[in-house]
Amino acid sequence: MIAIVKLEEATEREKMRNRVYLSNKEATKFSFKQSPETFKVVENTLVKPQKHGDFRLLEVTKTSISTIELIEYIASVLKIKEKEISYAGLKDKHAVTTQYLTLPRNISVKKFKSSDRVNIKEIGFCDKPIKVGELRSNSFEIVLEDVSQDEYYKIERAFNAIKKNGFANFFGYQRFGVLDDASLKGKKISEFGKGSKNQKSRIIVAAYQAKYFNEWLNKRLEISKNIIDGKKDNITSSISPTLLKLINKSSTPFKLLPGDLGFSYKKGKKIFETVNNIEKYIELFDNKKFYPTGVLFGSSVRFSASIAGKIEREFVDYDFDALRGARRAAWVSPQQTDISFDKENNKVTLKFTLPAGSYATVLLEELLNNKLV
Numbered sequence: 001m002i003a004i005v006k007l008e009e010a011t012e013r014e015k016m017r018n019r020v021y022l023s024n025k026e027a028t029k030f031s032f033k034q035s036p037e038t039f040k041v042v043e044n045t046l047v048k049p050q051k052h053g054d055f056r057l058l059e060v061t062k063t064s065i066s067t068i069e070l071i072e073y074i075a076s077v078l079k080i081k082e083k084e085i086s087y088a089g090l091k092d093k094h095a096v097t098t099q100y101l102t103l104p105r106n107i108s109v110k111k112f113k114s115s116d117r118v119n120i121k122e123i124g125f126c127d128k129p130i131k132v133g134e135l136r137s138n139s140f141e142i143v144l145e146d147v148s149q150d151e152y153y154k155i156e157r158a159f160n161a162i163k164k165n166g167f168a169n170f171f172g173y174q175r176f177g178v179l180d181d182a183s184l185k186g187k188k189i190s191e192f193g194k195g196s197k198n199q200k201s202r203i204i205v206a207a208y209q210a211k212y213f214n215e216w217l218n219k220r221l222e223i224s225k226n227i228i229d230g231k232k233d234n235i236t237s238s239i240s241p242t243l244l245k246l247i248n249k250s251s252t253p254f255k256l257l258p259g260d261l262g263f264s265y266k267k268g269k270k271i272f273e274t275v276n277n278i279e280k281y282i283e284l285f286d287n288k289k290f291y292p293t294g295v296l297f298g299s300s301v302r303f304s305a306s307i308a309g310k311i312e313r314e315f316v317d318y319d320f321d322a323l324r325g326a327r328r329a330a331w332v333s334p335q336q337t338d339i340s341f342d343k344e345n346n347k348v349t350l351k352f353t354l355p356a357g358s359y360a361t362v363l364l365e366e367l368l369n370n371k372l373v
Helices: 007-016 067-078 149-165 182-191 199-229 241-247 278-286 306-315 360-368
Strands: 039-045 055-063 096-104 118-126 135-144 261-266 269-274 291-296 326-329 335-342 347-355
Touching: 055 067, 067 096, 067 118, 135 360, 149 335, 149 347, 149 360, 199 291, 199 306, 241 278, 261 278, 261 326, 291 306, 347 360
Parallel strands: 039 096
Antiparallel strands: 039 135, 055 096, 055 118, 135 347, 261 269, 261 291, 291 326, 335 347
């Protein structure tokens, strides 16, 4: 019988278990308080503006307001329903963020007056409303404070290590709320079948999925660390020494296992493949041509197989069908990186781009080798 991790157990276990950090071996020190002065993000959309179309494409820059609050505000000003406004992703509240929205063409934004908090620019049209997830990546600019000259060199080395090695694609604390209780509400909503009635409920239910994903990912990092260190656990003990040696040849800290389900891109399309030849997929993974994934359980989702599948199914609620299931990359790498030091003000500015859905704050936690909150 497959063991199912109940949320209460998962919550308690996360309190007891230290998160495993494998990307960067050198812990750093800095101060970071998320605010519009220290956190900026720009959405890199997949939607190309056109001269004609049934929907208006809007570029919106907002300050100190969440995406959900933004939609409520725009809807109230234009006197329209919130569901008529579409977006690709949720952006942080305590930040300056630029993202893209769509509205039906018959809705004019002329009534909307831009302010310091919200600036709307109509950049063209498109044939369909923008969908959640319809973005290529997000570009970040983050300021770290209280950094000495010596500490800057440590941060620079750590940042370069993360650029080289990649990092674990945990959901950030923003997904759960500061009190980390959104997933508890998610469980209640899923039990009563209310998860898909409105966008706010869907966000809370998605936090429930994310909670389990983070638990699974940390478990895989524990196993990866044991493989690197040559330590035995229930999983490594079940793998032959020859196969373990082959797995450990990977230069990437996250270690692939037989049955892992990941994706590669072929002619621009995401194609999912099961790891059935460790040597082949290690080479692809190390060269950033294959991306192992973990499950966001729900309806109509595909699971990994073999040893990887056995681990994955320990972190599944089979009664959950409030949202459609999906797969999420377990390991990601920052692109377009840059780091600079303001010696006079003891500040470090980091610039980098992450795949859609990845959290900049998780990268900062990798720098610290500790959680931000």
